[in-house]
Amino acid sequence: MDGIVERKKHYVEVISKTDAEGRTRPLVVVWDDGTRYDIDRVLDCRQAHSLRTGGTGMRYTVRIGGRSTFLYFEGPRWFVEAKVPPTYPD
Amino acid sequence: MDTSRIILHCDMNAFYASVEQAERPELRGLPLIVGGNEELRHGIVLTASYEAKRRGVKTAMALWQARQVCPDAVIVPPRYELYRRYSHAARRIYYDYTDLVEPFGPDEAWLDLTGSIHLWDGDVRAVAADIASRVKHELGITCSIGYSWNKIFAKFGSDHDKPDGYMEVLPDNATDLVWKAPVGDLLYVGPATEHKLNHLGIMTIGQLARADESLIRRLLGKPGLVVQAFAQGRDASPVRPLDLAVTDIDHEVKSVGNGITCPFDVEDAHTARQVVWLMGESVAQRLRQLGLAARTVSATGRDFRTLACHGRQAPLERPSNITSEICSLAASLLCSDWDFRYEKIRAIGVRASNLVPATGPVQLDLEGIEAGRLRRRALDKSIDELRHRFGNHAVRRASELTDPRLSGLDPERDHFTHPVSYFA
16 A cells, blocks of 8 residues: 555446345446446445545445445445545656 | 423534535644625625634624634535535434434434333433434534433533533433523523523523513513423423425424525615515415415515614415515515615515415405416416426526626525424
8 A cells, every 4th residue: 555645535437236125236336447347245335424535425345356445325426435646756 | 390201402513514524524623614605795604613613713703703813714615405415314313213303403403212212221321322423423523412301401411512422411410400501501592582681680591490480471571481491491392203295394384585695785776676576586486385375474674784684574465475476565565664865785585474375265356356366376387387397597587687786696595494483
């Protein structure tokens, strides 16, 4: 995690599935450049506030590529706590 | 006096400022002020964060004064839609504990746990801690909770342990806690009432509770006796759950009003009339949305120099929610009361009260008055539909277009219905 100093709220495209009971499960996160990140598992789902970037919503703890991360549903949009790369002086 | 009820009062601390800080982490820890737009002359402190309050910033202070006492304060404009979302989210948490939740404005609510506390083995303190913790983790803001057997003392409890506190006001400690507090700390004892009571030497809530009934009645009238009963802890009013079918925050609409501080001082009757029409139109529109008609219309103006309010009210001939009837009566009430040679108006308000259901039989007449009203009603309905489909600005009064200063005023701003009276 070298050099990550802060995070920012970043709205993303998400492909999700909602069942007849109204339960929503995110399946794929599509990044701005079109890269698709398949969600392997949803580990947890609860209403929560994002301490790192601000905002509140249904927080999904998801596993993507072996790592767990938070994905928030702030109806009707989804956001992640995106890493802000450090800027080094020239 | 039934002291077995379990009433909690939850109050989210410095609500607007806390929400802004929850949404924007960079504002945390800074003296933050949520304030109105100064260019439109709404420049007052709506809410200040605790950091700003510690530096002397007070709610309703003018922003220029706030800047004097706290020069490095960060001032942000209000975002009502966001606050509404947080308010609803908090209420969803409360509903997990009881269905009897009575909102009191966007940031406060009473919860009656009498019937549901057995689910938590009667442990009120644990429930309160659970609610506070959930509000903190799910919304990122803190709340103070008061617990008592009545709504008034529960609110007193939440007001006296801020921020993020919990206070129990029970029969065995109420006299110690509540009665020693200044009389102004009691709900519905405002500055004017407090001044009157202080004048008689009644400085604390306890002194009000023990004061001679006839004296209080002479001084404050009937409402004084109600306030005295509050001081004694004799408040049996139930926690009234909100009826979503009626309105978002309040239970029952007692009146519908709209007011605005104009971005300029109104100097003549013609302009005053135009602003009244603008306000009155949204009042009539809301009455129609609620399916109500008003029997009384009142109009108020605020003097530009003294900031004193002058208002008059008059009954309508028949209950009405027709724009032209409400507006023309309100305009004549305001303009006949105001001498524009000497005074200008800073703020204008229109209110419709004495409400009755709009549906009902209509008595027709031979003079054709009612037929004309039916035509105007049909016109209002068409305008409402157009606005509903294409937005509020789809149909506008010609006066708004001829006077560019008025076109910026939007009477249908996003707003909360604030509680008007507890006695309702």
